[in-house]
Amino acid sequence: xxTPNGVSPxxxxxxxxxxxxxxxxxxMVAMGKTSDSSMQGKxxxxxxxxxxxxxxxxxxxxGPLNPDRAIxxxxxxxxxxxxxxxxxxxxxxxxxKSVGGIDDVIKSKAVGSDVVNLVQMAKxxxxxxxxxxxxxAQYAKDLGVTLSTKGAKELSILAPSNLSxxxxxxxxxxxxxxxxxxxxxxxxxxxYHKPFDVSRQLKVKLSDAxxxxxxxxxxxxxxxxxxxxxxxxxGVIWAGVCIxxxxxxxxxMNPINxxxxxxxxxxxx
Numbered sequence: 001x002x003t004p005n006g007v008s009p010x011x012x013x014x015x016x017x018x019x020x021x022x023x024x025x026x027x028m029v030a031m032g033k034t035s036d037s038s039m040q041g042k043x044x045x046x047x048x049x050x051x052x053x054x055x056x057x058x059x060x061x062x063g064p065l066n067p068d069r070a071i072x073x074x075x076x077x078x079x080x081x082x083x084x085x086x087x088x089x090x091x092x093x094x095x096x097k098s099v100g101g102i103d104d105v106i107k108s109k110a111v112g113s114d115v116v117n118l119v120q121m122a123k124x125x126x127x128x129x130x131x132x133x134x135x136x137a138q139y140a141k142d143l144g145v146t147l148s149t150k151g152a153k154e155l156s157i158l159a160p161s162n163l164s165x166x167x168x169x170x171x172x173x174x175x176x177x178x179x180x181x182x183x184x185x186x187x188x189x190x191x192y193h194k195p196f197d198v199s200r201q202l203k204v205k206l207s208d209a210x211x212x213x214x215x216x217x218x219x220x221x222x223x224x225x226x227x228x229x230x231x232x233x234x235g236v237i238w239a240g241v242c243i244x245x246x247x248x249x250x251x252x253m254n255p256i257n258x259x260x261x262x263x264x265x266x267x268x269x
Contacts, residue, residue, distance in 0.1 A: 133159035173210035
């Protein structure tokens with residue numbers, strides 16, 4: 001540790017603390033690998049208790065910790081963040097799993113193939129995605145793409161002008177961050193893996209519930225959380241829609257596109 005007063009080594013973690021944190025992680029991994037809902041519930045209760053013990057051990061050594069994100073743990077099986085308020089630890093996968101291809105987006109049931117076709121066409125035409133959200137049916141007609149009523153509704157809910165109509169406060173936060181990500185352009189491929197860090201850099205307020213919603217979908221997109229429409233049942237559909245739609249538009253919003261004007265007329269691959 002480098003300080004104005006010199007350099008000093010950081011001592012290793014107390015063995016009890018280190019092993020309790022590792023135990024919390026192991027229980028979390030076990031919980032994620034079982035499909036038995038009853039067993040998941042039992043493991044969840046045990047994991048909360050183990051996490052609280054870890055925090056208590058840490059506070060005995062270091063003093064009061066941040067109430068929301070006291071401990072961050074990571075190893076080859078993944079990691080979690082844990083606070084001091086008795087909340088369940090939040091898992092995050094490691095290494096981050098990239099969102100799959102177009103087939104995976106459709107298979108996830110977060111959006112339909114008609115929405116995929118419209119977003120792809122909008123990207124090819126260089127359109128601003130938030131403009132498409134405002135008038136999806138009109139843009140679909142102009143681009144010669146068939147768009148279902150359901151698809152048009154899903155996209156219109158993402159329109160900036162309709163943000164105040166979104167009743168769920170967590171959904172509003174997720175969509176607000178998504179808008180900021182599209183406007184900024186630097187985090188289109190990472191915002192759903194690191195929502196807290198991205199929201200801080202973009203100065204967008206994000207609650208614990210919104211962070212949890214994004215992580216739960218973004219960390220496993222294309223996997224078990226999204227399969228079979230379970231994301232809808234879990235109440236995180238708008239995080240899934242934002243991630244799915246944003247994935248199809250990755251690269252289009254890169255700020256460098258605004259800095260370089262290619263007049264060659266040659267198609268770039």
